Amino acid sequence: MKQNFARKYVIPIDEIELDFEVFTNENGHDKDKAPKDGAYIYGLFLEGCRWDDQINMLAESHPKKLFEIMPYIWLRPAKTVEIVFDHCYTCPVYKTLDRRGTLSTTGHSTNFVLMIELPMQKKNDLKHWVKRGVALVTQLND
Numbered sequence: 001m002k003q004n005f006a007r008k009y010v011i012p013i014d015e016i017e018l019d020f021e022v023f024t025n026e027n028g029h030d031k032d033k034a035p036k037d038g039a040y041i042y043g044l045f046l047e048g049c050r051w052d053d054q055i056n057m058l059a060e061s062h063p064k065k066l067f068e069i070m071p072y073i074w075l076r077p078a079k080t081v082e083i084v085f086d087h088c089y090t091c092p093v094y095k096t097l098d099r100r101g102t103l104s105t106t107g108h109s110t111n112f113v114l115m116i117e118l119p120m121q122k123k124n125d126l127k128h129w130v131k132r133g134v135a136l137v138t139q140l141n142d
Helices: 002-009 126-131
Strands: 016-023 039-041 045-047 050-052 057-059 067-069 072-079 088-094 112-119 135-137
Touching (some): 057 112, 088 126
Antiparallel strands (some): 016 072, 039 072, 045 067, 088 112
16 A cells, blocks of 8 residues: 555655544545555454544443444555654554464464554543554454
8 A cells, every 4th residue: 555655646655644533424535436546454453442433532431332433434545744642552463362473484473463542532632542552453262
């Protein structure tokens, strides 16, 4: 995505990062149509919290609910200087619930995918979600 964006707009690739927007059909996005830039992803599960559609932010989990389906996320390439992550939790994305993996030759875990910035309320600080072990996973064990 970053490479296609860099070529399309003739921008050096090292000046590009991914911006993230969580949305539902009410946000005015047509998920059945490809975005102008980037990609829509769906099928991730939130562990340790839930997504509140009313406030479009992370919220406490409902009682006895371990996992919640995450709405669509738009991975949108943009110039690094244009991206602002205010009051965001940097949420790790893993392939499986097993939050470990063997290290590849690059030194990265084979289970880790990427970090996604998710909005959170100002009253909740980063430590709040870290203590709850909030993460996104691509598949559940069952």
